[in-house]
Amino acid sequence: MVRVELKNIIKAWENFRLEIGYLKAKDGEFLTLLGPSGCGKTTTLRMIAGFEKPDKGEILFNGNIVNELPPYERNIGIVFQDYALFPHLTVFDNIAFGLEIKRLPRDEIERKVRWALELVGLEELENRYPEQLSGGQQQRVALARALVIEPEVLLLDEPLSNLDAKIRERLRSEIKRIQRELGITTIYVTHDQEEAMAISDRIAVMNVGHVEQVGKPLELYYRPKTEFVARFLGLSNILKLKAKDGKACIGGLCFDVERDGKVRVFFRPESVYVKPGKMAEIVDYELLPGRIRLRLKIGDELILAERFLDELPFSVEDLPERVDVEVRSFSILK
Ligand SMILES: Nc1ncnc2c1ncn2[C@@H]1O[C@H](COP(=O)(O)OP(=O)(O)OP(=O)(O)O)[C@@H](O)[C@H]1O
Numbered sequence: 001m002v003r004v005e006l007k008n009i010i011k012a013w014e015n016f017r018l019e020i021g022y023l024k025a026k027d028g029e030f031l032t033l034l035g036p037s038g039c040g041k042t043t044t045l046r047m048i049a050g051f052e053k054p055d056k057g058e059i060l061f062n063g064n065i066v067n068e069l070p071p072y073e074r075n076i077g078i079v080f081q082d083y084a085l086f087p088h089l090t091v092f093d094n095i096a097f098g099l100e101i102k103r104l105p106r107d108e109i110e111r112k113v114r115w116a117l118e119l120v121g122l123e124e125l126e127n128r129y130p131e132q133l134s135g136g137q138q139q140r141v142a143l144a145r146a147l148v149i150e151p152e153v154l155l156l157d158e159p160l161s162n163l164d165a166k167i168r169e170r171l172r173s174e175i176k177r178i179q180r181e182l183g184i185t186t187i188y189v190t191h192d193q194e195e196a197m198a199i200s201d202r203i204a205v206m207n208v209g210h211v212e213q214v215g216k217p218l219e220l221y222y223r224p225k226t227e228f229v230a231r232f233l234g235l236s237n238i239l240k241l242k243a244k245d246g247k248a249c250i251g252g253l254c255f256d257v258e259r260d261g262k263v264r265v266f267f268r269p270e271s272v273y274v275k276p277g278k279m280a281e282i283v284d285y286e287l288l289p290g291r292i293r294l295r296l297k298i299g300d301e302l303i304l305a306e307r308f309l310d311e312l313p314f315s316v317e318d319l320p321e322r323v324d325v326e327v328r329s330f331s332i333l334k
């Protein structure tokens with residue numbers, strides 16, 4: 001299998017500049033490029049695929065520079081958002097296409113296509129044409145077509161964004177299962193943070209033209225280094241505080257920040273535990289399925305706390321006016 005590395009990459013257009021100092025997808029890893037529209041995800045993927053050349057820097061597969069290799073010599077499988085199936089070919093022939101170009105013997109093509117059909121659960125539909133398939137089925141064909149050539153690297157650009165929520169969830173866990181089964185190095189592009197969290201070994205969060213932070217999903221979620229990463233991945237509390245003697249405090253709530261001066265303390269609403277007490281005022285609340293989101297005023301700041309209803313130390317009908325607050329996990333932003 002293959003390790004993919006990007007080193008000192010620069011790609012610039014008139015109104016956009018992408019710079020990536022270093023980014024790696026390890027052998028067999030599922031790496032996701034996550035970021036808002038226009039941040040450079042597709043451009044990055046297209047450079048890895050070889051459809052786009054970096055102005056500067058190197059792209060390496062297993063330590064070998066592939067900058068000059070055209071896409072078809074990089075041994076990659078690609079899946080796009082819009083499936084891009086051949087409308088006049090059956091499911092079977094769509095999947096067989098890449099193998100026929102390689103002029104493999106007929107029986108080998110048959111065997112490989114059947115393997116790919118089974119992998120994505122489409123055995124029954126091999127004689128249909130794309131227009132006779134649902135969006136989810138079409139995307140499975142696209143996935144089978146990418147996998148049938150047994151690529152060393154699988155590249156997916158927002159493959160699920162044209163599908164409805166239910167199918168999207170089903171297909172994403174299937175993509176993950178197949179990726180694990182085959183152990184194939186995979187680089188996946190999405191702007192959907194939930195999808196990224198669910199599917200990835202590691203995530204590279206991108207912001208206009210650069211990578212903000214790379215890490216495992218929970219590491220990024222609970223210990224973001226920047227405000228951008230914190231806010232992009234979910235609801236955030238960010239308190240601007242002044243630390244003294246290694247502690248930053250507000251309204252009786254203290255954080256061991258191990259430094260002095262200005263700090264920005266970050267924590268998720270679900271890291272905030274409450275019990276009846278004096279520290280914070282419950283300003284208002286919102287009920288969510290099985291959960292409650294409390295807006296608390298502590299000092300002169302507002303923070304969010306989110307708890308499962310069955311672990312609240314009081315009933316919703318009988319909310320106290322004030323609570324004590326404990327934050328069990330926090331990080332310091334740059
Ligand atoms: N061939 C091109 N010529 C000029 N500018 C381009 C070209 N391709 C992309 N860009 C610009 O580069 C920037 C990044 O585009 P890119 O497609 O990589 O973003 P993205 O993160 O994939 O966004 P989205 O989530 O909308 O797909 C955009 O501002 C885009 O307009």
Ligand SMILES: [Mg+2]
Binds near residue numbers: 041042043
């Ligand atoms: Mg894109």
